Amino acid sequence: MKDWKKVKLGEILTLSKVVSESPDPKKRIRVKLNNGGVEKRPYANDKEGATRYYIRKSGQFIYGSQNLHKGAFGIVPTELDGYESSQDIPAFDVSDSCYVEWIYYFFRQGNFYLKLEGLAKGVGSKRINPNQLLEISVYLPPKIEQKRILESINDFEKKSIIVEHEIKHQLDLIDKLYTTTLQDAITGKLTSEWRENNNIQEDGNFLLKKFIQKKQDLIEQKIIVKQLPLPKIKDSERPFVLPSTWTWARMGDISLKLGAGSTPTGGKSVYINKGIKFFRSQNIYNDGVKTDDIAYISPTIHEKMKGSQVKPKDILLNITGGSIGRCALIADDFDEGNVSQHVAIIRLLDLNIREYIHYLIISHYFQETIMNVQVGVSREGLSMASLKMIKIPLPPLKEIFKIVKYLNDFENSYIRLKEIGSKRKEEFETLKHTVLREAFGNINIEIDNMARKPKPSSGSFHPNLVNTLGNYTRSENLVEIEDLLKEYGKMSALSLWKMSKHEKDIDEFYEDLKLKVEISNIIKESDEKGFLELVK
Template identity: 40%
Template sequence: MNQQIKKLFEAVRSEEDINQLKNFILDQAMRGRLVPQDPNDESAGVLLQKIEEGKELLVKKGKIKKQKTIPEIEESEVPYDLPNGWEWGILGNITEIRRGASPRPIKNFITDSDEGINWIKIGDSVVGNKYITSTKEKITVEGAKKSVYLNAGSLIMSNSMSFGKAYILGIDGCIHDGWLSFTIIDNHIFDELLLLFLNGSFKQFEEKAVGTGVRNLNIDRVKRTFLPIPPLNEQKRIVMKIEELFSLCDELKEKIRNHHLTSSKFNQSIFSRLQDPTNTLMKEDLQFFIEHMGDLMQSKEDVDLLRKSILSLGLRGKLVPQDPNDEPASVLLEKIALKREVLIKEKKIKKEKILSSITEAEQPYKLPKGWEWVRLSNIVSKLGSGSTPKGGREVYSEAGIKFIRSQNVWNNGLLLENVAYISEEIHSRMKGSTVEKSDILLNITGASIGRSCVVPESFDTGNVNQHVAIIRLIDKTIKEYIHLSLISPYVQEMIRDVEVGISREGLSMTKLKQFLIPIPPLNEQRRIMERLPHLMNLCDELERKIKSINEQQNHLLQSVLHQASQQQDQKLLEA
C-alpha cells in the first residue's frame, strides 16, 4: 500500500467515512487517476468505433432495432478532462437499454410453483451488494411473456424509487418495470467496470430524474448519460484495483463496526448493572462510570443511554445517599391527602372514586427506607386533557390566549415560538382545560407521546388541545421530581405498555391515574434535583465533545481527500 492510500485509510474513523472513501476511489477511477495508463493499450476511440460497427451489424441481422440518433456531446457539456487514450461515451450508444415490464394485474401472474420464473423487483436488491441472487416471488410462464426476461450476468439499474442503483443479476428472471437493463455491445466494455461507473454517475441520474412524488428516470434521458471510457485493458486494471481497495474498505468497516459493537455491549452491560435493583455494588459502579464516562462514551446513542440510566437511578434511590433524619415520604403523602380533603370541602376539586390500595405484587421494585409508592391520581388536584375548539385551525388568531399543542411540549421545557392562539371567548368555553403555572404537561398521543414539561412560574394563562394532558399537583413543591419521574425510562415504558386504540397511539386518563410513582422524602427529592443538573450537564458536555471530535475527524478526512484530488498531474492511488 503506497503512502497516499495509507494516509487516506488512516483518516477514516466511521462507517460513513468508509462510504466517502469508496466514493472518492470511484471518482478517481472515473477520472483515470487510479491506475497508470499504458501507451500500448488500444485507445478508447478505436473501441467506440468497434462498438458502432458492431451495432450496425446487429441491426442488419435484426437482433436489435435501429435507434434514434442521440445528440453528440457538446464541448461545453464535457464534465472534466480525461487522460490520453480515454474518450467520453454516451450510454445509449455503447449499450442497448430496455425498460422492464410488469404484467397486469400482477397478482394474476404470481405463482408458488417450482416451475415459476424469478420475478425481480426493487425490493430484491440489497444496497451495497453487487449481485441480486434471489427473489421473494415468482411469476408464471404467461406472465414472463408480458415482461422482460434476462439471464444471469445481465446488468440492471433501478429507475424509480431508489433510482440509479446498479446490480448484476446472479439469477435468471424477469424484471419489474422499475428496472432498466443494459446490454453491452460486443463486450467492448467490461461489465464490472460499467456497473461501477453507473453507480458512480448518481449525480447525473439525479439531475435526469423526473416526477414530484416518486421520481423516476426517463429512458431517453438515461441514454444520453455521459460515461468516461478507458481502453479495454485499462478497464480490467481499474476493476482489479477498485476491488482491492473496496475489499480493504470493507475490512476496515467491519473492524469499526465490531469496535462499536463491543463498546456498545460493554456500555449496555454497565447500564444494566446500574439499573439492577439487586446490584449490591450500585454506588461503586456509578462512581466508576462517572469517573470514566469520557472514555466509555463513543456516540450520541451512548450518551442518551447514560441520561436514561441516571434518571432510573434517581427513581430507585441510588443517585444520592439516604438520610435517616429525613421526614419519610409517608408523612408527605399524609399532608397531601389532608390538602386534598380541604380542596374537596372548599369545592375546588371534585371527590374522586378512591382507587385500590397498592399491593406488594404491583410494586415494580423495592424502594429504599423512607420512600413510598403512590398512584398519580392521589397526588393531583387535576388530571385531564383538552380539546380542539370547534372550527379547528380556522379559529386560531394572531394573538390572545396561548393554545398549547404537543409540538410545544418538550422534556427540556415549554417552547412557545410556534404557539397558536385562541380568543378569550373560546378560552372561556374551555375552562376545564385552562393551563396554570407549575402545571405539568404530558403528550398523550402521536409520535411525541410521553414528552413532558413543567409550566414555568412566569407563565400567565393558556389552554391545551386533546393531545396534551394537564397534571396539576396538590403540592407544587414536588413538581420537578414528578416531572423527572414522568420522563424516566420507568414511566416511559409504562406509557408504551398501556397505549390504547388499534393504532396504539393514545394514553387514556384512566390508565394515567393508575400509574405508580416512587416518592422519596422531600429533602431527598431536593438532593436528587440538586445533583441531577450536574450529571445532565456532564452528559451535555460529553455529547458536545463527541460531536466536536466527529466534526474534526470529518474535517481531517475531507482535507485529505481534497488534497489528494488536487494533485491533478499524479496518479494518486497507484499501487
C-alpha cells in the same frame, strides 16, 4: 482526469425491460432509503394483473423513481437475481466500459443524488423517470482506472464500518449510562449514601398524606370536584422494592390536574399567524418545547378551551402516536397556551416535585409502563384513566431535592458527552464524503447541463426546469399512505409518516390513518409490532 470522458448515462446504461410472464409476489425487490441497499420486499398479496412486473438480474443498477433523491438506489445483489420489480423501480444493464459500482458511487459522491429532487415530475406522487436519469452526465475514466479507484473506495469503506461501529458503540454507552442513572435515581440507589448520612424525619408516606390532605382541602373550597379515591397499591403490584423511607403513590394521588387537550372546531383552518400558542405533539420534547412550527389560535378560541389551558410549571406529555411518552417542563415565566388532544397536561399538587416527576416520566420504568398500557394503532394511546393509575415511587421531599440536583449535574455532563460523540460522527461523515469526492477527482457536474437535448418523450423534462435546480427547494410530498403501503408492503408507522403527504404534520397523519383503519378498513396493524400493511 485528462483521459476521463464525459458521457451521458444513456450511453452506458440500458433500461431492462424483461417482462415477468408469471409474476410472483414472493419474489419482489425494494430499494431502501438513505443508501440502505436493495432487499427482498415483505410479502404482499398484490391484485392479480394490476401491475406489470419485470425480472431483475444481479449486477444491474436499480433505483426507486419516487425516492432517488432520498438515496433509494443500489445494485441488485446475487441473492436477488431473478426477482421482480415494477416500472416504478427500474433497473439497468451496464455496458462493458463501466463497472456498475462506478455508477453507484457517482450518485453517492458529494451527496449528488440530493440535488435531483427538483427533477421529480408528476401530479400527486412525483417520480424521476428513466429518460431523465439517462440524460445525466457522468465522468468515465478507463476501466482499469475505475477498478483502481473502486478498490481504494472499498478498502476505505471496510475501515469506515469499524470506525462507525465504534462511534455508535460509544454513543450507545452514553445513552445506556443515562438510562441506568435515571433508573438508579427512581429506585433509591443513587441516593443510598445520602440516606445513610442524613436523618430523615418526614418520609415519603408523610409527603403522600400531605398531598391527599391538600386535595381534600381544595375539594372543600370547591376549587376542584370530589373524586373517587384511587385503589391502594397492593404488595403484589409494586414494580420494584423501594427504600424504607419511600412509598408508592399513583399519579392521580399527586396531581391537581390530569387532562388531555382538544382540537378546536375547524381544526387547522382556525390557526392564525400570531396569537395563543397551541402545542401539538411535534412541539413536545424531553428537553423542552420546540416552537419552530408552533400553531397559534385566537384568544376567543383559547378562552373556550379553558380545560386545556397551559400554565407555568405544568408538565406536557405526548399520549399518542410515535412520540408517545415524550414530555416537557413548562417554564416558570410561561405566559399562556393550549394543547391538542394528543398532549396531556400534568399539573402537580406540589410544584416543588415537578422536576423529579419529569425525570421519572422519561425513565425506562415509566416509558415501559406507558407502552404496556397504551392501546391501538390508530392513536387511542394513553388514556387519562390509565395515566392516573400509574405507580409513582415517592421519596421524602428533601431526598427529592437531592435526586434532582444529582440528575441536573449529571445531565449537563451527559449533554456534553453526547455533543462530543455527535461531533465525531459528523466529522467522520464529512471525511467519508471528502474521500469519495477526491476519489472522483472532485468533479462538479452542473445540474443545468444534464439535459441540453432532452429526448422527445412523454417523460422528458424541460431545460427551463432543469436550469433552476442549482438552488432547488424541497417539493411537496403528496403521496397517500395507502399508495406507499401498496408499493413497499409492510412499513413502520414512522417510515410511513415521513414518506407520506403528511410529513410536516404528524397529527394530520394519524387522523388520516385512523380514518383508513377504523372507517375505510383498508389498512391494518401488522403481526410485526409497530408496522402497518394493507388489508388483503
